[in-house]
Amino acid sequence: MTPHIVVLGSTNMDLVAYVERAPRRGETVTGRAFRTFPGGKGANQAVAAARAGATVSMIGAVGTDGFGGRLRAALEHSGVDTDLLRTVEGASGTAHIVVDDEGGNAIVVVPGANAALTGLTHGDEALITCADLLLLQLETPLDGVLAAARYARDHGVRTVLTPAPAQSLPPELLDAVDLLVANEHEAAALTGATDPRTAAHKLLDQVPDVVVTLGAEGCLYATRGAEPVTVPAPRVTAVDTTGAGDTFVGALAAALGEGRPLPSALAWASSAAALSVGRPGAAASMPYRTEIDAEAEARA
Template sequence: SVVVFGSCNMDLVAYVPVAPKQGETVTGREFRTVPGGKGANQAIAAAKAGADARMIGAVGGDEFGAEIHRVLRESTVDTQGLRTVSGRSGTAHIVVDDRGDNSIVVVPSANGTVDALADGDEEIIAGSDSLLLQLEIPQAGVAAAAAAGKRNGVRVVLTPAPAAPLPEELLHDVDLLVPNEHEAAVLTGHDDPERALTALLELVPEVVITLGARGCVYGSSEGSRHEVPAFDVQAVDTTAAGDTFVGVLSAALGEGEEVPAALRRAAAGSALSVQRNGATSAMPTRDEIIRFMAN
């Protein structure tokens, strides 16, 4: 089973022909609200891919919090560890233009309260095989959860996004680090993925660097290396490709798949998700992934 300790947001998305410049107002063509946040995205991706998934985090006592709760449960994510706190739920204010480029303002709100373990969290973490972490909650919360994972022999998987430098104490508790190319460069100062991989393996035992349409590279400090190409598909919306990748990867590892097979399943899952609009609504089921790989 997989537990996510992280963020939940309501994504408020405005679609515009051309994004406004500073001080400018433009008319949008469409508005959508979609539950998201890297934490909730990874939990939903893992659950849809067949894992027994739980979500630990916080939402506000507003209508967005209720909707995030509902969508997680509908995706079969266990929300016993999802607290409702006073104030607003986290929101992401997203403007997407006709070229598919976006700009985003994230307001953490309730996510900002997830800065330590709450009662019951350690038991939920200890009862899981993998703990998935990202950086959309306070770093103190990420560190507390990672330490609990380490203490209980749970595989700790960190997506270091949004990109930020990480304290060494946190990295000590991480088993698998999954940055994209940009995040790997921020962490190591190396734009070249091979050099970044080598540098990151000095810090954590296993690393996957995702490279968008170019797939991913995996390395372990024991010396194994795998390159997994992306599936050749027509991408329409790459939002949450990385979150889908991590969720599916964890589900596959939880089933006992070996690393190369699990990486291939993650590549298939994210390839399916980028062909559809929306983040969580675009995530594929286990059956869809297996069928796609067979073709």
């Protein structure tokens, strides 16, 4: 059965400059290229999950500027349902990204229309009720994220949270989350522990399942009552790591929605992320299911 995933989150236009190295404070460097890509953590995860084979619906907001229509069209082109994607007066969200020659990036996000996502409509609630899984991030107001998590918990819908950008989270939000997927920096920010295993152990006090992504080293999976497990990542040459984490989460959601055990789902999602870092852009780099299956099979 094809899982139905609902994503509540941001939609941004990514404005990407490619440079040999990122500028230091007060420094100007010359870039070699500039491109625009539809993005935003919410939209990225929605596209990744749809390309990975899930039925996906997006709850979010775009502006009335020129970017708004492009963002909506990009989601629809990837098969994401946008019936509940609001259009609000003003600018759409933007992300200003510098990508260096090693594939690393630095990002400034300007929320724009995403700031309007402060709560749920009746339509949003009905959509979440019918979902197999809800994906959440933190690029939209915390009030809306908390409302969605609580509603999903009260209606038995599995909830996955990416705590990015990292910030202090209220206990009532973590209490409503089934799986937390954080990178090393986010896990450290939430717990004060720089060691991923220590951070994961602390997070298990509030969340039943935790994944800490480790970049090229793969990810660490921890669940209550068991020893943490490291799932290695495929070795690849990175072109652009923008959106790799969202690719991982979207593919993971699709796999979990199909009923795969978490360790198997993590390995499959790692194959998706490995494919994405070999291509430029965020949503533009995300692989389709047939590509992920082929990559996972090749590395099995």
